[in-house]
Structures are given as C-alpha cells and as structure tokens.
Amino acid sequence: MASAVVSELERADRSVEWLSVSTGIDREVLASKLHFHEDFTMVDLSDIATALGVPVSALAPSPRPPGR
Known part of the structure; x- marks a missing residue:
C-alpha cells in the first residue's frame, strides 16, 4: 500500500509534509x-484517500490473479 500512496502523492504533486x-x-x-x-x-487509508481526492481502492494493492 505504501507504493500506491507514494504514487498518488506524486501524481497529486504533494509532499509528505502536506499529507x-x-x-x-x-x-x-x-x-x-x-x-x-x-x-x-484502514483509517489512515481513508484519511489519505480523502486528502488526495481518490477512492480508497486506488490505494489498495491489486488483486492477484487466481492460481498465484
């Protein structure tokens, strides 16, 4: 999830301090x-998603394909 948060933070051109x-x-x-x-x-992710204006699902890891 950290990678997704960092990606969204960079996409929004915001700093860790701002977040x-x-x-x-x-x-x-x-x-x-x-x-x-x-x-x-989950509260962190909800707060981060709200601050960045994205759905919480944007911060969740992608599901693995079946059988992996």
Missing part, C-alpha cells in the same frame, strides 16, 4: 509507513 497536515498523521509516523516500517490502518 501529514492534511490527514493528521504525525509526519514521522507517516514517513515510517511510507518506508514499509509500519502498516497503514
């Missing part, structure tokens, strides 16, 4: 999550 302020997620905690050190919660 932190917009979501209320502490900047250091957010950075840790973006570097795969901590997991995002």
